[in-house]
Each structure stands twice: as C-alpha cells, then as structure tokens.
Amino acid sequence: MSDYLSVTSLTKYLKMKFDRDPYLERVYLTGQVSNYRRRPNHQYFSLKDEGAVIQATMWAGAFKKLGFDLEEGMKINVVGRIQIYEPGGSYSIIIEKAEPDGIGALAVQFEQLKKKLTEAGYFEERHKQPIPQFVRKIGVITSPSGAVIRDIITTVSRRFPGVAILLFPTKVQGEGAAQEVAANIALANQREDLDLLIVGRGGGSIEDLWAFNEEEVVQAIFESRLPVISSIGHETDTTLADFVADRRAATPTAAAELATPVTKTDLISWISERQSRLYQAANRRVQLQTERLSKLSNSVIFRQPERLYDGHVQKVDYLTQRLNSFMTSQLGQVKQGYDLLNHRLHAVDLLGQLERYHDRLQIQERLLKSNMANIYDTTLARFEKAQETLLSLDTSRIIARGYAMITKENQVISSYRDVQKGDLLDIELKDGHVEVEVKNVR
Structure with missing residues (x-):
C-alpha cells in the first residue's frame, strides 16, 4: 500500500509543482469571457477558446482597477498566475490585469460610458444652451501654463476688447485632474459675474485627455447653468466632454471666436446703421407732420x-x-x-x-x-x-385792427426762412391787397 498516494497528497504535489513552475507564475492568456455574472466583490467566470475552458478568478482589488466592464463573449487578454484549488481538484487562473483584445481598455471604457450617457439623454440637443451674443466676462478652465489660455486671451482681445477673462487654474491630465476640472466648473457656476465657460486643454493621447472622459466631468458640464464651450485636444480628438458641452470648438482660437460671436467692429457698424435709420425715420416723420400742419392751416x-x-x-x-x-x-x-x-x-x-x-x-x-x-x-x-x-x-378781424397777412403763392409766410430775394409776396390789408417784390432778406 506504500506505493499508493492519497488524493490529497497528489493534489498537494501538483499544487506545489504549479506554484514553483516559473512558466506558470506569470501567464499571458487570450480567451472569451464565459459564464460571467457580476458579483459585489470578487469575480468568478471562465475563459474559453475553440478547444478548451479554464476557470478565472479576479479579486476585488484588481477588478476595481480594470477601467472597463466585462461582458459575456468579450475577448480579452489577461495576465495572471495558475493555481490549483485543492478542495475541488481544479485549476484556474488568478487574473491580475486584463484588457480587451485588439483595442485598449480606455477605448472600451470610452464606448461603454458613451453608450450609458447617451441612453440617459446627456447628449440630447434639447439640453444645449444657446451661446450669449454679448458677454462681459468669460470663465476659462484650463492649465495656467498652457497655450490654451494665451490663445483665448489673444483672440478675445482682438475681437472684442473689454471682455474680461477669469482663469480657473486647473490640472488637466493625470491623477486627480477629473476631480479638479469638475470642482472648478461647480465653483464657476457659483459666481454671478460670469456669462460663459470655456473648458479646454491642448492635444495629446487618449490617456492625456482621459480626465475629460470621466463621468464626474461630464456630469458637471451637464449640470452647469452657464453655457459651456469645450476645446479639448486637436480637431480630430473627441471626448465625452465635447458631446455634452453646449458647443464644441476645434481649437482654443475657435472657442474664443464662438464666445464672442459679434466683434466690436461689427457692433459699432450695427449701432451706426440703426442710428442712421432712426435719424431718417425721425426726419421723415417731422416732414410729414410739417406738411400736415401746413395743409390744416390753409384749410x-x-x-x-x-x-x-x-x-x-x-x-x-x-x-x-x-x-x-x-x-x-x-x-x-x-x-x-x-x-x-x-x-x-x-x-x-x-x-x-x-x-x-x-x-x-x-x-x-x-x-x-x-x-x-x-x-x-x-x-x-x-x-x-x-x-x-x-x-x-377770423383773420379778417385781426387785419381790421391794423395788422397784415403776408402770403406767397397762397401760402402764409410765418418766417423769413420761407422768403428769398426776388419772391413776389401778397400783403392783405383791411381794405385791399398789396403785391411786393422782396429786395433783401435778413
């Protein structure tokens, strides 16, 4: 009987082999997620391909760092270690890291969050606020050392001098950036002197721009009472903040132009045109009333x-x-x-x-x-x-008292401005008319 091993001994021996084998200490696998049902803490599911299945375990700490949601049938690449579970006599892989096969985890996370927010109505046009035609003060949420704020200041100063710009110095990439962006958006909304917000940063990779794909930033822009213009990355870069913002600009310069849709020159021209039209209308009204008065006085x-x-x-x-x-x-x-x-x-x-x-x-x-x-x-x-x-x-009674009435072409003369040198005038007296020629007017 000494030649026979117990099941426990064999299992312990195999476990020791698995634990000591350097090739099983760090294993890289590709497979499809199977039998997945999300649990509150640790996740248990299977990885399979055309020929085999292996059980997979992901502890809660590793799962929180995943960055995207696992889905049934999703093909993923995982890094982990192989272990034997002695009571069940089965082996499994303990997953330490995972990412979608073919595309990055951030891209999957982006699409998943975009789908979630789209279904919740965050990107619908009915939620977009109009950009004010005239602004007095613009809030800018960006890095104080980047080119974004310099481009915005230059463009606004050129288009409409006098518009104030208030910078909210903000970390725009890395750990804590999303929280700082969201906090400054909320802080700007507490001010009564701002008319508009510009949220921006320069170009970069998806990792550099990721703060603007975080749900708390999207939520802060969505809840902003101030209209928000986003200018994040280059023209080809698109973030979730761009989708939820009231307007998206390809560059900081374009954002400043959107924030000042009417230039100072255009405004002065518009005022001059309205002033001219008002003067002409008033002139026509005075002329009309003068003609009416003349007509009535000769009735x-x-x-x-x-x-x-x-x-x-x-x-x-x-x-x-x-x-x-x-x-x-x-x-x-x-x-x-x-x-x-x-x-x-x-x-x-x-x-x-x-x-x-x-x-x-x-x-x-x-x-x-x-x-x-x-x-x-x-x-x-x-x-x-x-x-x-x-x-x-009765004018005849007035004339009878020694006054006279002067007319030119049957029109009563009331001012020297109505008479020119050489005009023929008719003077009506109480007992007749006298026709005279004007020699001088003063």
Whole structure:
C-alpha cells in the first residue's frame, strides 16, 4: 500500500509543482469571457477558446482597477498566475490585469460610458444652451501654463476688447485632474459675474485627455447653468466632454471666436446703421407732420371760421322755437287746469279754497315765467360767447385792427426762412391787397 498516494497528497504535489513552475507564475492568456455574472466583490467566470475552458478568478482589488466592464463573449487578454484549488481538484487562473483584445481598455471604457450617457439623454440637443451674443466676462478652465489660455486671451482681445477673462487654474491630465476640472466648473457656476465657460486643454493621447472622459466631468458640464464651450485636444480628438458641452470648438482660437460671436467692429457698424435709420425715420416723420400742419392751416375752416358755428346758430334757433312752443303749451295746460278747478270751486261754492288755489297758481305762473327767462338768457349767453370766441379766430378781424397777412403763392409766410430775394409776396390789408417784390432778406 506504500506505493499508493492519497488524493490529497497528489493534489498537494501538483499544487506545489504549479506554484514553483516559473512558466506558470506569470501567464499571458487570450480567451472569451464565459459564464460571467457580476458579483459585489470578487469575480468568478471562465475563459474559453475553440478547444478548451479554464476557470478565472479576479479579486476585488484588481477588478476595481480594470477601467472597463466585462461582458459575456468579450475577448480579452489577461495576465495572471495558475493555481490549483485543492478542495475541488481544479485549476484556474488568478487574473491580475486584463484588457480587451485588439483595442485598449480606455477605448472600451470610452464606448461603454458613451453608450450609458447617451441612453440617459446627456447628449440630447434639447439640453444645449444657446451661446450669449454679448458677454462681459468669460470663465476659462484650463492649465495656467498652457497655450490654451494665451490663445483665448489673444483672440478675445482682438475681437472684442473689454471682455474680461477669469482663469480657473486647473490640472488637466493625470491623477486627480477629473476631480479638479469638475470642482472648478461647480465653483464657476457659483459666481454671478460670469456669462460663459470655456473648458479646454491642448492635444495629446487618449490617456492625456482621459480626465475629460470621466463621468464626474461630464456630469458637471451637464449640470452647469452657464453655457459651456469645450476645446479639448486637436480637431480630430473627441471626448465625452465635447458631446455634452453646449458647443464644441476645434481649437482654443475657435472657442474664443464662438464666445464672442459679434466683434466690436461689427457692433459699432450695427449701432451706426440703426442710428442712421432712426435719424431718417425721425426726419421723415417731422416732414410729414410739417406738411400736415401746413395743409390744416390753409384749410377752409381757418380761412372762413364762421362755418364752424353756422350749424350751431341754426340749432339754437330751432331749440328756441321748440322751447317757446313747449312753454306756450305748458302755460295753456296750466290755464286750462285753472279754469277747470275754478269752475268746480264755483260749483261747490268753495270761494275761500278757490282763492288759495288762485294765489298758488299766480305764484307758479311767475316761477314758470322766471325759469323760462333764465333758461333763455343762459342759452343766449352761451351762444353769444361761442360766437365771440369763433369770431376771434377770423383773420379778417385781426387785419381790421391794423395788422397784415403776408402770403406767397397762397401760402402764409410765418418766417423769413420761407422768403428769398426776388419772391413776389401778397400783403392783405383791411381794405385791399398789396403785391411786393422782396429786395433783401435778413
């Protein structure tokens, strides 16, 4: 029996061989992920190819550093060590590092995060804010030592001098860059004096630009109340920050041009054009009103003001006739009532009562006549006052007092500016007209 080994002894021997074999200490494998289901901590799945399958284990520490999400059927390259699991008698690979086969881990992470944010609606056009036409102060989130800030300052100063630029010195690559970019975006949004943000950096590899692909930077730009222009990398470089920004610029110079869509020269030209149009419109309005005034001043009403009250005189006569007719009718009715009452009083032999009624009748008659006279006098006084007011506008009465009215071609002359040397003028006096020729104007 001494020639037989126990299962445990054989397994321990094989494990020792695996652990000591230098070729199994660091193994590089390529395979497809199989039987993968994400677990809270450590990950257990299989790697397979056309001919074999091996169990794989990735501890939580290594999985957190992965940088992309494992997916069923994904082909990956892994680095790890082979070990035997004694209780199960199976061997597996402990994965220390992994990356997608054919493309880098960052590229996979980029596509996965882009898909996630697209499905969440972060890149939809309805979330984009318009860029202000006129800005007073621009915030710039970039490195203070790079060419980005110099290009932006130069372009803005050339296009619209007077626009202020506030730099938020920011680390734009390496560890902690994403957190600093997001923090400065939030800090800029707390200020009330900024109109716009430019987030930028120069060109570089995907690793150099990676801070602008981090989800916290995308979230900060998406939540910004200030419009954001991104200028990250060269024209061919694209980051997730470019997708979520309100506008993307290929270069820092282009970003500065987007931030100042109207130049100072264009603005001055626009103001000058509007000023000229306003002056012309006001001039036309004054000319129109002058012509209208001239037309009204020469209308027949001002030349023959009696026409204004002709109708009113006729109306006063008509109302006077109606008033007299009405009063006569009322008086007749009163007298008729009196006669009737007098007859009835005589019939019943109530002489005392009749006398009282007779006295009251006389009083009412006097009051009626007095009211009629007052109404007539008041109406006549109003008519005479209106007539006198209208007659005061009659130019012939003014001329009759020793004044004269000068006209040229039937137009009244009110200023020396309306007369030129050699003009023929007509002077209207109270008893005739005099035609004169202008010798001098001063």
